[in-house]
Amino acid sequence: MRNKAWQPTLGLSILVAGLALIAGAALWLALNGNTGIRYSADHAETVPMWHRWIPALAGLVLIRLLPPKTTPTGAAPARGGLHRQALLLLVSATLFAAGLWLWGGGEPAHTLLKLILLLAVPALLFWLSRRDCADRGQIHERPAAWRHYGPIAPVTAWLVLTYTGPLAVPSSDYAARVDPVTLVLTIVVVFSVNSLLEEVFYRRWLQTRWEHLIGRWPAIVLTSLLWAAWHVGIQGTGHLLTDLSSVFVNQGVQGLFLGYLWSRYRLMWPILVVHGAMNAGPVLLGML
Template identity: 75%
Template structure:
């Protein structure tokens, strides 16, 4: 039997509903626009120009979303008053940092080391400074808490395994990468470690743990998930875009945007880092690891 859930009061429910409708319409409209233009193949990596049909990216994410819904966590959300001034300021500052990262990366051309330096600046240094400056004003500002439950630690296994199976086995499998054959073992291990920390860990902490969690408290669960997903998707234009901004944004929204919905729902339902780190880590490492089997 499902535990009752006490939802905290939202600060801007009407704004949240508008953002939810707008965001989902943007994703659906992007897919329709690409289909009408006969451009339904998506780049799945910034390392090369290989593509897969866009529905190959949707099916694993949609299957994962449904499984998360069918396997709810047995936790209780603690309600409270609407988010205060400190939390609003943090949420807006994080949103601004995400937008600036996307714009500056795109304007810079997205190459290295500028990509990593901008990510460390906007997604790590800026939030760290923000939290330090607002530490007295944001304590106890009503971030969502849950009571511990054993099921919460094991529930994510099913959707995560399903996503991995759909994405890397069978007819929908992402093609393997030959990167491992081009470098020595030490370089490969260092690459895995750096990519995991700078990409998987930093991005999930910023977009899901920090940004999404705060906007959930202000707008509601799904508006915040959609907002974080679109912001996370948009910055990929800087490293995967082909130079045509409307098409690049549309591709990002129907690729990383849909993957972001899965990641965001995983975080929102279970409030555990390991599921989203496994999924995001697999996005970067699995094609290389599979080529070594």
């Protein structure tokens, strides 16, 4: 059973439009002299946008060069349950980004919307779809044993380029301003609510289902843009076009790296290490 005729066309359209959107965002920022982008919601400091690109692009190249040389599975036919899950997850991601922006991006809006739209809604969706065993088999893919070691090189390269040398993200003094218990609790909560929940929702759930519908790279691009868009709510300056452009060239490009890591290896630890470092890296560097 082959994919429906519209799926390759939709996939190509999303791929071209998504990459054009990222390129257009970079051009818009360059033309307006806004090439410094925020790398954290905790302060307004910026780094040149290409500082964020180089580690991600290096990681993408290494993923491509290292095993596996073939798609993990990916060619399974799409059925009705998979379509419904993919669409509803897409709606949840869109509502999260829009709702957070409209609500102002602070707490408790951020955590409440995330727990409702990125956790409760998918949990209900999967519970209602629990009898759909045919679709379930398409999206739970077990990696081969040797694939566990493939991500080490791209993840290490990304970490080294992001946190050492001339491209290093500035460190944070947060650890010096709080007691050790608060520091540990903050890191654990941030990792759980941000890194873990986001990667499970965006990559493991959303991206995987859309890969089966429209292909690997269209799904990676679509997921990356949706993941990037919600950051406007916590990093925005009030100018929507500039804010969207900033997150597309920052989190959007990082999302391509995270998405390719997940698509090629189907392992959670690499994307959790990278995402966790994005959030905690500056704080940990400040302790050295």
